[in-house]
Amino acid sequence: MSEVLSDEGEPGPSGRDLTTGSISRHMVRLSGFLMLAMISHNIASLIETFYIGMVGTNELAAISFTFPVVMTLQSMSMGLAVGAGSVAARTVGGGDMQKVRRLITHCVIMATGLAVVIAVTAYFFLSPIFGLLGASAEVLPLVIAYMSIWLIGMPVFAMESVGMTLMRAYGDAVTPGYLSAAGALLQIVIAPFFIFGIGFFPELGLAGAAVGFVIARSITFLLFTYVFVFRDKMLLLDLAGFSQSVREILHVGLPAMAANLIMPVSMGVTTRLLAGHGTAVVAGFGVAMRIEFMAIMMIFAVSMSISPIVGQNWGAKLYDRVKTVMRSADIFVMAWGVFSYLLLIVFGSFFVGLINNDPHVVEAAYNYLLIGPLAVGAMGVTFNATHCFNALGKPMPPLIISLLRMVVVNIPLILLGNYLWGYMGIFAGTVVTTIVLAVVARRWVNHTIDRRVDRTVSAGLGRAEAGVS
Numbered sequence: 001m002s003e004v005l006s007d008e009g010e011p012g013p014s015g016r017d018l019t020t021g022s023i024s025r026h027m028v029r030l031s032g033f034l035m036l037a038m039i040s041h042n043i044a045s046l047i048e049t050f051y052i053g054m055v056g057t058n059e060l061a062a063i064s065f066t067f068p069v070v071m072t073l074q075s076m077s078m079g080l081a082v083g084a085g086s087v088a089a090r091t092v093g094g095g096d097m098q099k100v101r102r103l104i105t106h107c108v109i110m111a112t113g114l115a116v117v118i119a120v121t122a123y124f125f126l127s128p129i130f131g132l133l134g135a136s137a138e139v140l141p142l143v144i145a146y147m148s149i150w151l152i153g154m155p156v157f158a159m160e161s162v163g164m165t166l167m168r169a170y171g172d173a174v175t176p177g178y179l180s181a182a183g184a185l186l187q188i189v190i191a192p193f194f195i196f197g198i199g200f201f202p203e204l205g206l207a208g209a210a211v212g213f214v215i216a217r218s219i220t221f222l223l224f225t226y227v228f229v230f231r232d233k234m235l236l237l238d239l240a241g242f243s244q245s246v247r248e249i250l251h252v253g254l255p256a257m258a259a260n261l262i263m264p265v266s267m268g269v270t271t272r273l274l275a276g277h278g279t280a281v282v283a284g285f286g287v288a289m290r291i292e293f294m295a296i297m298m299i300f301a302v303s304m305s306i307s308p309i310v311g312q313n314w315g316a317k318l319y320d321r322v323k324t325v326m327r328s329a330d331i332f333v334m335a336w337g338v339f340s341y342l343l344l345i346v347f348g349s350f351f352v353g354l355i356n357n358d359p360h361v362v363e364a365a366y367n368y369l370l371i372g373p374l375a376v377g378a379m380g381v382t383f384n385a386t387h388c389f390n391a392l393g394k395p396m397p398p399l400i401i402s403l404l405r406m407v408v409v410n411i412p413l414i415l416l417g418n419y420l421w422g423y424m425g426i427f428a429g430t431v432v433t434t435i436v437l438a439v440v441a442r443r444w445v446n447h448t449i450d451r452r453v454d455r456t457v458s459a460g461l462g463r464a465e466a467g468v469s
Contacts, residue, residue: 064286079257089311284364338375
């Protein structure tokens with residue numbers, strides 16, 4: 001493999017140097033392969049939901065209850081990846097490839113250890129966690145059976161996800177896309193054998209979906225290990241400088257982890273409120289969220305693709321390119337938000353009907369799709385700002401924005417909405433929250449970039465005047 005930079009720091013021939021060339025072309029390349037990963041993952045998720053919907057409504061509600069918990073567990077490991085990716089991208093821009101390898105090695109070690117501890121700890125608290133979320137007596141055993149198996153695969157999935165995030169940080173957009181697609185395809189093929197008991201396999205129902213996930217991701221992990229360790233040679237058998245790497249990664253990683261945790265906690269509160277309106281509403285919400293994610297994944301791809309571009313250009317002190325990246329990304333996600341909302345309004349009920357035909361589930365899901373996707377564009381603006389801040393090595397603004405979202409704005413609004421208009425009010429409160437925070441996030445990140453540009457210009461003028469005198 002050709003590296004981004006040679007060990008001496010010179011740009012390599014791989015085309016992974018993001019500090020030169022067309023910004024739009026870099027964004028299309030990075031987000032395009034990221035889209036491949038997300039499309040494949042979401043298709044696998046939708047097909048899994050279809051499988052589970054064939055088993056029953058309680059099973060569909062059970063998988064919906066797992067969303068906030070799964071997101072919470074994954075967010076902890078991914079926070080470390082965000083920290084390492086931020087440092088790595090800026091280091092690539094600065095030209096020190098050996099340090100990049102060292103940071104990546106240490107991050108993988110940290111993330112794997114953390115994932116094992118989280119999985120073991122979570123196993124002993126599944127019943128109280130999902131009881132707190134409002135899972136009924138019929139649904140709770142199904143959730144616990146699913147999660148008990150899913151947690152076995154969590155460390156492997158965490159290591160794989162963190163590694164792929166780091167690949168993108170040093171400019172490799174292609175491999176993570178292909179590996180994610182392979183994992184999703186394996187999950188689609190393997191899961192029904194265990195869900196429905198095809199052939200000599202046992203019929204496990206919802207738990208079979210977890211078995212399919214673990215097997216598919218374990219196979220993908222073997223492919224990832226070959227690429228990451230043997231082809232790219234991105235891991236070092238050296239712990240020298242581990243404490244320094246830990247400090248640099250955690251500077252961004254801890255606040256990113258905390259910010260990542262706030263969203264699933266907020267979703268947990270939402271799920272708890274929706275549980276008060278019945279199992280069908282929770283199931284409908286879960287179905288609608290998976291459909292909406294088909295629209296959201298585009299803005300995820302764009303916002304995640306800007307991280308390595310911003311990081312490398314910030315490290316190279318090319319601030320005008322950073323401003324261009326942010327402006328282009330914001331325009332795109334807003335346009336995509338309008339398009340996706342219109343699409344879901346027209347075809348939303350059709351998509352829901354493909355997954356489940358329970359009239360109460362269909363009604364709740366389509367009611368969400370009438371309101372929730374209004375915030376897709378605003379969500380993209382917030383994601384852009386968050387990934388930009390993390391790429392700049394400034395993790396506190398995303399954390400503050402996330403805290404504002406949950407504590408100050410979202411929870412009061414959804415409580416008020418629930419009181420006044422029932423579960424439709426919960427959906428509306430979430431939309432208003434997202435729009436308000438998007439305005440705050442965009443103004444904040446633009447101010448941060450402009451301030452750095454102004455300081456650079458002032459410093460340049462100062463040096464010029466000193467030279468003249």
